[in-house]
Amino acid sequence: MQIRDEERDDEGKKARRHAFLIQYLEQNRYISVEEIASRFSVTTQTARRDIVALELEGKVRRLHGGAVASTPIDPTVYRQRRIANAQAKDAIGSAVARMVPDHASVFIDTGTTCEAVARALIDHKGLRVVTYSLRAATTLSERTDFTVAVPGGFVRQVDGGVFSQNSAEFIQAFKFDFVVISVSGIDEDGDIGDDDYAEVAAVRAAMQQAGSVILAIDSSKFGRRGLVRLGSLRDVDILVTDTAPTGSLAAVTAKSGVALELARLELA
Numbered sequence: 001m002q003i004r005d006e007e008r009d010d011e012g013k014k015a016r017r018h019a020f021l022i023q024y025l026e027q028n029r030y031i032s033v034e035e036i037a038s039r040f041s042v043t044t045q046t047a048r049r050d051i052v053a054l055e056l057e058g059k060v061r062r063l064h065g066g067a068v069a070s071t072p073i074d075p076t077v078y079r080q081r082r083i084a085n086a087q088a089k090d091a092i093g094s095a096v097a098r099m100v101p102d103h104a105s106v107f108i109d110t111g112t113t114c115e116a117v118a119r120a121l122i123d124h125k126g127l128r129v130v131t132y133s134l135r136a137a138t139t140l141s142e143r144t145d146f147t148v149a150v151p152g153g154f155v156r157q158v159d160g161g162v163f164s165q166n167s168a169e170f171i172q173a174f175k176f177d178f179v180v181i182s183v184s185g186i187d188e189d190g191d192i193g194d195d196d197y198a199e200v201a202a203v204r205a206a207m208q209q210a211g212s213v214i215l216a217i218d219s220s221k222f223g224r225r226g227l228v229r230l231g232s233l234r235d236v237d238i239l240v241t242d243t244a245p246t247g248s249l250a251a252v253t254a255k256s257g258v259a260l261e262l263a264r265l266e267l268a
Helices: 002-028 033-040 044-056 075-083 086-099 112-123 134-140 167-171 197-207 247-256
Strands: 030-032 060-063 066-069 105-108 128-131 147-149 154-156 161-163 176-181 191-194 210-216 228-232 238-241 259-262
Touching (some): 002 044, 002 060, 044 060, 044 066, 060 197, 066 197, 086 112, 086 238, 086 259, 105 112, 112 128, 112 134, 112 210, 128 134, 167 197, 197 228
Parallel strands (some): 105 176, 128 147, 176 210, 210 238, 238 259
Antiparallel strands (some): 030 066, 060 066, 154 161, 191 228
């Protein structure tokens, strides 16, 4: 009977740890193994088991040394993103595709704009592509002369993004002629950011292996601030968008040295 009581006590402590971790990550997005161990006076092995258990439940995602929140994008919000500025995104996708020659090696980020880039690249020849977007990979796999690589991991159903703690390491094994990224926003300081820690880690890994970095976003992202800083416009070679930045962001863009490419919208 005493053993059963101890087991129930252990389960209760684990449940409280898990509840705290979920609540903490909702507010802070990331927690390290060491912080879990310190807060609850448990071993790092126990902290890692907690993370694994919550990842299997789809509530967190592992990263090296810790975990990030696995809060999915609201499906309604994502559908709205696919509809909003659809014409501009298609034009941006076409503009990016014109920059990429046949037989190039390319990394493609996730998101609706990068899905438009993937659609525009379908007429190319012999591309070698790495992406963690299953939607982009599915589009590109229609070409039999393309090589498409996707990291293993859990699939985020709403947008088809694939993530695991090894995503960044997987991407670092490649070198790219072009890295095509999209972000949640560019703030007035010229900083670019996203709302997902794991995505930012993966994209940073790709940018470090890039010949050229292309930032593909529509102008609705100007003036917005992402939760997690990815870098700045100085880390980007080409900004492809539908409308030139204005005001203070225009000055920051010019000072950064990034090349500005305005996509041509097709008139109905």
